[in-house]
Amino acid sequence: MYSAERRRQALDLIDSGASLRAVSMATGINRSTLREWRDNPEKVLAARAFCPRCADDPVLPEPHADYAYLLGLYLGDGCISVGSTPAKEVWKLRIACADAWPGLIEECVRALQAVRPTSKVMMVQKQGCQEVLSYSRHWPCLFPQHGPGKKHTRKIELADWQQVIVDRYPGDFVRGLIHSDGYRGMNRVRRVLPDGEHWYEYPRYLFTNKSKDILGLCGAALDRLGVEWRFARPDVISVAKKDAVARLDEFVGPKY
Ligand SMILES: [Zn+2]
Numbered sequence: 001m002y003s004a005e006r007r008r009q010a011l012d013l014i015d016s017g018a019s020l021r022a023v024s025m026a027t028g029i030n031r032s033t034l035r036e037w038r039d040n041p042e043k044v045l046a047a048r049a050f051c052p053r054c055a056d057d058p059v060l061p062e063p064h065a066d067y068a069y070l071l072g073l074y075l076g077d078g079c080i081s082v083g084s085t086p087a088k089e090v091w092k093l094r095i096a097c098a099d100a101w102p103g104l105i106e107e108c109v110r111a112l113q114a115v116r117p118t119s120k121v122m123m124v125q126k127q128g129c130q131e132v133l134s135y136s137r138h139w140p141c142l143f144p145q146h147g148p149g150k151k152h153t154r155k156i157e158l159a160d161w162q163q164v165i166v167d168r169y170p171g172d173f174v175r176g177l178i179h180s181d182g183y184r185g186m187n188r189v190r191r192v193l194p195d196g197e198h199w200y201e202y203p204r205y206l207f208t209n210k211s212k213d214i215l216g217l218c219g220a221a222l223d224r225l226g227v228e229w230r231f232a233r234p235d236v237i238s239v240a241k242k243d244a245v246a247r248l249d250e251f252v253g254p255k256y
Pocket of ligand 1: 052
């Protein structure tokens with residue numbers, strides 16, 4: 001069984017007109033397997049629409065780091081709904097990305113394409129933001145947190161296989177959460193000293209979410225990264241200590 005990623009690479013090479021011999025040398029997949037894929041379009045299609053979760057032998061979605069990032073975006077501010085296409089089983093994943101951060105829009109598009117390369121990504125301009133959309137039958141397989149109502153009104157737990165990925169890539173997961181529902185900005189504090197009033201500025205991260213479960217997942221991932229954090233308010237996680245901000249900067253950094 002070849003991974004989804006290797007199948008995709010091989011199929012793309014075959015499509016580009018490369019010889020089976022060349023594709024075999026480039027991918028390490030033997031020529032008879034490649035010939036079978038080339039000569040059986042329905043198998044090729046099945047491989048292309050390959051879902052790592054509803055496959056007979058479920059595997060982790062790839063690339064793991066992109067999946068962790070996308071999971072953060074989805075839990076922060078994403079939404080899965082029934083697609084408006086005639087085929088009702090098609091689901092729409094929607095992530096709102098502020099116009100103010102074009103780099104983040106690009107990153108969101110790239111992660112969606114990496115995780116579901118066969119699903120087209122579209123953008124719809126809304127007031128002040130782009131809605132980044134992707135249609136697939138498999139979004140609920142990939143994000144089983146999907147359910148009716150707002151996320152904060154229901155229990156949000158990671159499946160065991162999601163936890164495996166988040167434990168391996170906590171930095172990408174937190175990056176996704178902060179890119180969707182968080183912020184890195186300057187905090188101004190006033191100190192009154194004998195020689196008068198002084199203002200100090202220092203960077204800090206805030207992550208705001210109404211779901212206690214999602215705040216808990218964010219806190220657990222920060223713990224795993226060794227980033228000190230606290231609740232600034234019941235629905236806001238703050239990372240403000242100098243060392244903790246420096247550590248989180250290795251994974252997140254300012255929005256761009
Ligand atoms: Zn599936």
